[in-house]
Structure formats: C-alpha cells, structure tokens
Amino acid sequence: MFELEGRTALVTGAGQGVGAGIAELMARQGAVVAVNDVVAERAEAVVERIRAAGGAAHVLPFDVTDRAAAGPAVRGFERRAAPVDILVNNAGNGGAEGFRPTRFRDADPAEWQRFAEVNLFGVMNTTRAVLDGMCARRYGRIITIASGAGVQGLGFGVSLYGAAKGGAIAFTRHLAMEHARDGITANSVAVGLIDPAASGRQADKTAAMAKAIPVGRLGTPEDIGAVCVFLASREAEWITGQTWQVNGGQPTT
Numbered sequence: 001m002f003e004l005e006g007r008t009a010l011v012t013g014a015g016q017g018v019g020a021g022i023a024e025l026m027a028r029q030g031a032v033v034a035v036n037d038v039v040a041e042r043a044e045a046v047v048e049r050i051r052a053a054g055g056a057a058h059v060l061p062f063d064v065t066d067r068a069a070a071g072p073a074v075r076g077f078e079r080r081a082a083p084v085d086i087l088v089n090n091a092g093n094g095g096a097e098g099f100r101p102t103r104f105r106d107a108d109p110a111e112w113q114r115f116a117e118v119n120l121f122g123v124m125n126t127t128r129a130v131l132d133g134m135c136a137r138r139y140g141r142i143i144t145i146a147s148g149a150g151v152q153g154l155g156f157g158v159s160l161y162g163a164a165k166g167g168a169i170a171f172t173r174h175l176a177m178e179h180a181r182d183g184i185t186a187n188s189v190a191v192g193l194i195d196p197a198a199s200g201r202q203a204d205k206t207a208a209m210a211k212a213i214p215v216g217r218l219g220t221p222e223d224i225g226a227v228c229v230f231l232a233s234r235e236a237e238w239i240t241g242q243t244w245q246v247n248g249g250q251p252t253t
C-alpha cells in the first residue's frame, strides 16, 4: 500500500527542511522525484542524497514566484523525463529572503506582497504549470503545504504569512472541487512547528514552544513526508478538498 512506483512527483522548495523530507520519502516509496528549489545547489544536494539511497531524482530549479519561468521549466522537465503526477507545493515561509516575524502594524506594505508571492501565487504558478497535463491524463495529486497560521489567529507577527497560507488553503479547496471529476485530488497540510535543525537553523525560541505541543516534541520533515506519501497515493483518491492539521495535537481553535 501507498506505493508511488511509476509516479513522478514535483516537490517545490525541496532543497532543505520539510520539502527535502517529503522528496526523500516519496523517492523511498518508488516515485521519481523532481527536486525544485530557487537555490539550485540545495536541490542538487538533495538529488544526490536520494540517488545515494537508491532512489530516482532530478534537479529542477526555478523560482515558483516567477510564472513565466515555472511553465517552461515544468514542460521542459516533462519532455525530458516524465509527466508530473504529484505536485507538492512546499516552497513558502518567507521565501528566498527568509522569515522575520513582523506584526501587521509594523510591516512595510512591500512585505504584504512578498509573503503572498511565495505562499499563494507560488502555489498557483506551479499548479497552473502541471494542471493541463493532469487533466489530460485524468490523474493528479496536488498537495499544498500550509500552516497552522493559515487557519488560526496567532499574536506573534505572522499575520502576513497567515493571510497568504489561508489563501493557499482556500485556493486548494476550490481547485479540488473544480477538478473532482478529473481524477485529481487537492488537499492542504496545515503544518505545526517543525524542528529548525531540519532547515539547518539554530534551535531558537521554538525549543520553549515545543513544551506546549501535546505530543511533547517539535515536528520533523518525516512527519510531514509520511502524510504527503499517503495523500499522493492511489489509495487516497477519496480524500479531496481537505485541510489536515499535522501539528503534534495542538488545538487550532
């Protein structure tokens, strides 16, 4: 069960952290994985790791916020390698410039755009690039990596990020309905707090926040990868339009 043999998956922002974990787990389940990142060297390192573990992967660098780049990049990959059956919209956070929590009142309006570009329009750009092919082949799995900040109010400076993630969740839910008869499912994963070490970052105040997580630890890329493998599988074809909270049991209302 949950085999991805014969499938091709594109994971955006997969050069480190959660995306790298998703790419590695999907490859382990037999998928050929296109590893996207705006930083090509990061994607290359993940491809090497996947291949060293016996999996199949290709580097596919492009900036998900650049609509003019995403389409040609995906079509070129599909011509060279294989059609994309599974898309994981993982690139997000603060984008290439990193994440600095800022309350709405203190944020320059230029920041509004930046969070929406990667967390919302990036999802649309990459989804648009794979959608026609999925419709033509009548098979597709679209998974959007969102955040608890997209479904609940938080007071520590993530309103711009949360607005973009909330938009991505709503977009994914509508996409699911528009394509429910096309063999395509679309779901979001509202991720809780992940161990910053997974992204090569120093342990910060998340260590203290971890104590408030009911299961007693921060999340890992593997926690999210396992959910994505399931949602990407043939067996999950009756699950669409959903937002799954994967957060160690944190209440979300």
Ligand SMILES: NC(=O)c1ccc[n+]([C@@H]2O[C@H](COP(=O)([O-])OP(=O)(O)OC[C@H]3O[C@@H](n4cnc5c(N)ncnc54)[C@H](O)[C@@H]3O)[C@@H](O)[C@H]2O)c1
Pocket (backbone or CB within 6 Å): 012, 013, 014, 015, 016, 017, 018, 019, 036, 037, 038, 039, 042, 062, 063, 064, 065, 089, 090, 091, 092, 093, 094, 095, 096, 118, 122, 145, 146, 147, 148, 190, 191, 192, 193, 194, 195, 198, 199
């Ligand atoms: N880390 C967490 O605690 C957490 C919590 C909730 C949700 N999330 C979500 O999970 C996803 C992954 O988070 P992470 O912490 O692993 O991120 P990260 O910042 O560690 O890694 C993101 C990767 O995406 C790449 N990237 C950034 N902008 C890009 C762009 N425009 N095009 C292509 N690639 C781009 C970066 O180069 C980087 O390698 C994000 O969508 C994030 O919002 C993370």
